Structures are given as structure tokens and as C-alpha cells.
Amino acid sequence: MSNRLPSISESEWEIMKVLWENSPQTANQVIQAMQEQTDWKPKTIRTLLDRLTKKQVVGVNKDQKVYTFFPLYSEDECKRAEAQSFIKRIYGGTFKPMLVQFIEEESLSKEELDELRSILERKREEK
Numbered sequence: 001m002s003n004r005l006p007s008i009s010e011s012e013w014e015i016m017k018v019l020w021e022n023s024p025q026t027a028n029q030v031i032q033a034m035q036e037q038t039d040w041k042p043k044t045i046r047t048l049l050d051r052l053t054k055k056q057v058v059g060v061n062k063d064q065k066v067y068t069f070f071p072l073y074s075e076d077e078c079k080r081a082e083a084q085s086f087i088k089r090i091y092g093g094t095f096k097p098m099l100v101q102f103i104e105e106e107s108l109s110k111e112e113l114d115e116l117r118s119i120l121e122r123k124r125e126e127k
Contacts, residue, residue, distance in 0.1 A: 005081040013078075014038065015048045016057070018077045024061060024068035066076055115122040 008016065018033045019025060025033070027049055031042045049069055052058035057078075061068045091098045108116070 005078060006057055008057060012048055012052055015052060016071060019069060019071045024070040025066055026066050
């Protein structure tokens, strides 16, 4: 896969979550799963699947009578690309101000703080 992942809308993320949870799936299986979570119409879900396919984020197996859909990128790859896009758009591509803001504004437990400290110390040792 290409390193440059196309941007995914919030609605498309919901479709991707269904496909990451279980793949491959037919359009009807995706529709059924989505209708358990949302009030979206089947046509809307099919449109989102088509859009993801055109963006080459979702692949289609056309070898069988009923097409099946599967993600072409892992959830981690998509999260990483989305985080980098967010940092670039909101924080000018600099990670530290975002991290400081989140740490200052979030209420973190002692365990979470210990985990963060451990990660930072490990990073320091790698340098």
C-alpha cells in the first residue's frame, strides 16, 4: 500500500470499524451491522462503501457472485495517518504543543501518568 492514505470522513470511519472488526463482508452484512448501530439507510451505507472503494481504502473481491469488501489498511495505519493530519492542520505539524495541551487538560490517573513517564524515559534512553 501507498504511504499516503486518503482522508476518511467520520461516516466512513464507522464503516471502516465494521470492516476492521470482521472482514471480508458483503454489502448486506455491512448494512446489517451498521443498522444495529445507526439509523442510516442502506443506500447511504452503500454510498459510503463505494466512496471508500474509490478512495482505495477498501478493496472489493469480485470473484464471487456477491461482492465482498475488506479494508486495505489496518486500523493502526489509519489512526496514525489521521493523527498526523490532525497535528499538521491544528498544531502546524508540531507534536509537543498538542501533547502538552492534552496532558494539562486531561485528568490522568496515577497509573496513566506512570505509563506516560515510562514511555518518555524509554524514548530518552533510545536517543
